[in-house]
Amino acid sequence: MADILVIDDDEQMLQVVGMMLRRGGHQALLANTPQQGLAHIVEQKPDLVVLDVMMPGMSGYELCRQVRARAELADLPILILSARSQEVDRQAGLQSGATDYLSKPIMSQALLQRIDELLSQRFPASRTAAEGFVLSFFSLRGGVGRTTLAVNLAAALRAQGRGGVCLVELTPSGGQAAFHLRLQTTASWADLPPLPAEVGWTQLSARLLAHSSGLRLLAAPAAPQLPAMPAAESVTHWLQLLRQQMDYVVIDLPPLRSAATQAALGCADMVWHVVTPDVISLRLALPGQKLLQTAAAETTAKAFLLNQVTAETLLPADVVERGLRQRVAFQVGYDAQQARALMQGAPLALSSAQSSLALLAHRLAEGIGQQARARQRAAGAGA
């Protein structure tokens, strides 16, 4: 995400805004005097500045004017965040050269959303050289624990400080990821305009829910609705936008052979095909694997993940592997703590680091981090 400089003489406010930005996946630089802030702007060249107005010695308006007087800083986005909330204050801020004006107090999500909008205006096609890594959890059998795995992997990636992470839940039958994260589904992909051309980063980012860890969620609608699934073109477009703005995109795919599912598989750099040790799962794994081979690119890494393994499992891993005619890359034991984590809306990857699911999620996150870096190195060498 971005390097953001916050300038505010109120130390408490400075720390709070810094924390909001870090939770949003940004790097926060802090300055508690306008003079120090101006020096940071010149020396450190942040991607965006969040600026208070009422500061002793130099007002935010004056600082804005001084920044704009330098030609090399003409397009630096400056967001004024002030307790002065009147329209005359907003006008004065914009006239002094600020890009936008928000009034205190501010909700974390509103601040992050406005920052996303300003960054996307400044870097409309940014990050193409270092696009985010997209990975999917897929299965044609329902109830195999895809959402739990996706939520915990996304949370682990975020907890490991791997930049901006967005979880995308594409199920049409009522979203669950928001429950896992104790978020209210105030927006979902169903609220996006139907035509891809009408959806830019501004519209998309406005529908992302923000978790306190900094993880973002493009939620599925809370209740099933029509049309059940988004169009394939829309899914491709959303994932392209997310790939440009996020470092990691984790997709929880529904157990459906739909065009949207195929489009999402087509966008993925890595697909985890989730199976459970039961006959139905094995029977559905083979057509699922065919679909995966057809829809996903040749370069997409594909692997089986055997979930919900218990000591009493009737089909041990070697039997499952014979049925699949492939090796299983990871086995995930049944974690009794998961039920409590769901009740509390606190993913184990964030709340119980020693649980088996959390350990696996963090191992996966480390491996994916290595793959993403390798892919970036390859892209850099190719360029």
Place this chain on the structure above:
Amino acid sequence: MTSLTGPGRIQLEIFTDAHRISCQMAVGIRGLHAELADSSSNYREVEDAYISRVNEPAEITANYARCALRKDNVKFVVLQDRREGLPMGSHHAQSVYTRGRPVPVFLTVPAFEIRGELRHDGKVSPALLMAQAISRYLFVFAATAAAALHPQVVYHGDLIMVDAAQIGVLGIEERR
């Protein structure tokens, strides 16, 4: 919602007839109303005060870490959250300050015209509203204050607390 000012401190805008003072005040558990209406002192200190002229409301003329106000020269106070101004224990909808139907009002104080809504039960007349004021301040909800000599300069607040002693004219628009 992120508190900016910490517990017991609020952000407010105080208006004299010529100046706008954006400041913070430590109001403690008694709240802003009690601090301003306290007749044992004519003065009140505020913190982080940024002062603008009414005709140049966005230009900061002076700022002080602490300064004192003479309370009887405060014409009105603009708040963005009515809960910060209402007397302690009267935030609920049935309190003497908040119950009743909304009565649209227009009133003047030196150099300003204020519009908004008062809450009142029963028969209402302008004189009655002023005579029966139960506090030093009139609580005008969803209010705007325009500078009389610079009507383009308008301030909005969820609550404007008007010093009743400063009111020149009060008119009501009773719904029929």
